[in-house]
Amino acid sequence: EAGVAQSPRYKIIEKRQSVAFWCNPISGHATLYWYQQILGQGPKLLIQFQNNGVVDDSQLPKDRFSAERLKGVDSTLKIQPAKLEDSAVYLCASSQWPSGAGDTEAFFGQGTRLTVV
């Protein structure tokens, strides 16, 4: 079974530039998550999709971050404009059922390491 695919693996940009990350979840998984992980911290949930609808984006900095999941499969996360403090690993995860269903595990991709200089 193929895992969660993310690209690119690494990205270096200058502050005020824009950047986009792509995630392909495991086939058939309805729920997709984006996380930001700053060095030395646990992953911070940015947004959760159920199919192509947003379930939770309360921690997404909406002035500069946006995410979409058209057709309920692949997803993109965009930052525009980037700030130095956005330097982090961006992780994508998927699960078969909504986390509210209780009995489901999430599978994570390898992440995209973003460096803003």
Place this chain on the structure above:
Amino acid sequence: DAKTTQPTSMDCAEGRAANLPCNHSTISGNEYVYWYRQIHSQGPQYIIHGLKNNETNEMASLIITEDRKSSTLILPHATLRDTAVYYCIANNNDMRFGAGTRLTVKP
């Protein structure tokens, strides 16, 4: 979702059991306890989850207290490859991680 509390770090000798505690005193009746771990430079990896009963799989055992306010993840024979950050989540509606416990398995 219930907040979880874990020790910042723990050490374990190779070949011995590693017992990682988690406090989730505000857990509600329908919230599962999940454990994930993250090895350096990789995405988190699912280990085990449970609701009320103790659970065991090929990776670990999960012991949940009767009042469900705390749990312990047990790695029965820790190896150097088990060195990682271990996260406990009491989940109902989303997957929110805390800081986790950094487990170091020493030779």
